[in-house]
Amino acid sequence: MKSPTQSIIPPLGPQEISARARHGILAGIWLAQFLSVFPPYDTTTPFNTFAVLSEISSDFKRSNEASWVGTAYLLATCTFTPLYGRLSTVLGRNGANQSALIFAALGILACGLSRNMGMLIAARFISGMGGGGIFTIASIITSDMYTMRSRSFIQSIGGIFYGLGMGLGGPIGGAITDWLGWRWAFLIQIPFFLIAYFLTTFNLSYAMPGTGRSTKEILKRIDYGGSLCLLGTMGSILLFLSLKYHDGLSWSTPTVILTLISSVIFLILFLVIEIYIAVEPILPVSFMTEKVPVLVGVSNALVAICNLSVTYYFPTWFQTVMLTSASTAGLHLLPNSICISSGSFFAGWMMKRYGRYKMMNLTFGILPFCAAILMTQMKETSNPAHLWLSIMPLGFGNAVVLQTVFIALVSSLPESQMPVGTGFAQLLRGIGQVGGLALASALFQSRLNTELHKRLPSGSEDLIKKIRHSARLVATLPPDTQRLARDAYASSIKSVFILAASASLLAYIARIPVGLFNQSFLLTLI
Known part of the structure; x- marks a missing residue:
């Protein structure tokens, strides 16, 4: 007893x-x-x-x-x-x-x-x-x-x-x-x-x-309203961009106007709920005044825009410009996956051994921008090494970035705020993923529509619509038409790579002050 x-x-x-x-x-x-x-x-x-x-x-x-x-x-x-x-x-x-x-x-x-x-x-x-x-x-x-x-x-x-x-x-x-x-x-x-x-x-x-x-x-404290309004905001934006740029509807079309208006209404409701109503908001207002969480969140969003843009359109370039099969085009993403794994391990090992992250971020964080620039220079006559390896700095650099900024974030927050801070960073990363894919798709479709109209003779509307909506169709076109379509795709995808490069460069700039504001990390390791 x-x-x-x-x-x-x-x-x-x-x-x-x-x-x-x-x-x-x-x-x-x-x-x-x-x-x-x-x-x-x-x-x-x-x-x-x-x-x-x-x-x-x-x-x-x-x-x-x-x-x-x-x-x-x-x-x-x-x-x-x-x-x-x-x-x-x-x-x-x-x-x-x-x-x-x-x-x-x-x-x-x-x-x-x-x-x-x-x-x-x-x-x-x-x-x-x-x-x-x-x-x-x-x-x-x-x-x-x-x-x-x-x-x-x-x-x-x-x-x-x-x-x-x-x-x-x-x-x-x-x-x-x-x-x-x-x-x-x-x-x-x-x-x-x-x-x-x-x-x-x-x-x-x-x-x-x-x-x-x-x-x-528990059920009382869940931010139902904020979650639904965030879903409505992002869903409406995606529908608007799809209708306007993928389906090619005019600005005067009622569904285009309604989806745009609904995205603004849902966004306003989301902000009102997060600031004034939610007991435990998914977007904590207090974090918006903290420099490190905001800068890390912005970096995560921009990195996601870069990653999604490249991941979707890098294989498209090989399928439509080089006329490879879909499976071969997809294999060009494999070096990126390998570099994500190796870059992640490298960053973790270096931080464990030396307890430093800022220099790694500054050194390797510029690699994704370099990769995107290399992609803009790809041509049908490019060296195979250029075509296969240009994506590798993207995976390695962004893996290092995501590891180091996560440590920067959690070391800047008290232990009790760490779970919420992690969710905050993931929220902005998710917004970057959805927004990045939507922006890249809208830019690609708009530019492709322009390039095809510029190259193909008048009266080719049906053909242009088919080419825009099916990458597989390009390989089946007659030689003369195929050449024009391949050039149009090359020019359009180049615009997406420029978007990826811009997002990556802005993310790099956003991360520069993180080390200045967050000096506690080294102290906790020494």
């Missing part, structure tokens, strides 16, 4: 758990990170998986709706990812991680069981509700379990799995599609999600202050 004076043993803290439990948690979150970018059609590997999406579109006979499969995932990621910073505090790390995994797995399962394109789009939205949260929770858990010096290295290993998922998702998904059918490319992931779920659930038992609130209190 315990004596009256014997105290109850308190639960272990995150840095007090056993090495075995810690390794089990890491295995679970890293597997989840790999799966979150592995799906056969994701926002990060569109051309690597072109054959899979083509098979799905043919099966459902709805190829004109195929672009919304990726867009739905992006919208959900942008909208729901910031909530996980708050959920990790009120639900606990385990509860928030379980929520992210369940949504991601349910979405993947629904993709494999989809009976029409509408169901598939909805399933990808559900998957996105969890997919973005997986990365946010992984960052928070890593920050809990490790000191500042060690967490940068551990975080970098997670970046390796992210790069592997990007690089292997397309080829493996395509092989499974050819062998078993496209549904199994989704369904085969479910057992691995279950493994990730059990690894984290049974090992993630440490306690954090402020958790354990009642379900009723």
Whole structure:
């Protein structure tokens, strides 16, 4: 029998758990990170998986709706990812991680069981509700379990799995599609999600202050209004840009005007809710006055614009200008994935060894800009090394940037604000992803429309529309027309690369003051 004076043993803290439990948690979150970018059609590997999406579109006979499969995932990621910073505090790390995994797995399962394109789009939205949260929770858990010096290295290993998922998702998904059918490319992931779920659930038992609130209190504190208004804002902007630049509708068209007006209304409502109404807003106003979180968030958004622009249109250049197959065009993204993994590991190792991040950021952070400039100079007669390797500085440089700015962010915040700060940075990164893809697509379609009208004879409206909406059509055109279409695509994609270069340069400039405002990082490592 315990004596009256014997105290109850308190639960272990995150840095007090056993090495075995810690390794089990890491295995679970890293597997989840790999799966979150592995799906056969994701926002990060569109051309690597072109054959899979083509098979799905043919099966459902709805190829004109195929672009919304990726867009739905992006919208959900942008909208729901910031909530996980708050959920990790009120639900606990385990509860928030379980929520992210369940949504991601349910979405993947629904993709494999989809009976029409509408169901598939909805399933990808559900998957996105969890997919973005997986990365946010992984960052928070890593920050809990490790000191500042060690967490940068551990975080970098997670970046390796992210790069592997990007690089292997397309080829493996395509092989499974050819062998078993496209549904199994989704369904085969479910057992691995279950493994990730059990690894984290049974090992993630440490306690954090402020958790354990009642379900009723948790539900009251969720920022429903802000999330819905953010979804409405980004969705309306995407619809507006799609109608105006992809479908080519005029400014006087009612749907174009309505989507533009609705985006402004939703944006105003979002800001009002975040400033005056939400108990725990997904966009904390207090962070908007803090220099480091704002600069890191702006950098994340601009880096996302650069990455999405290049990821979508770099393979397009090879398919439409060089006339390679879709699978070969997608393979040109593989060096980028390899460099993401190596750059992430390099940054983590350097910070763990030397405890410095600013010089790395200044040195390697300019590489993505150089890569985008190299892409603008690509020609059909370019050296193969130029065509294959020009994307490599992009992946390596941005991997270093994302690792170093994350450490800059968490070291500038008190421990209690770290989860919310992580969600804040992820929110701006998500906005950059959605906005970057929308801007790149609008710029590309507008420039392509202009270039085709300039090159093709009058009365070619039907042909121009077909060329704009199908990259595969270019290879089937008569030689003279094909030459004109290839030149138009080359010029249009060059504009997208210029956009990527501009975003990357602005991101670099935004990061320069971060080290000046945040000097505490080195002190915590010495």
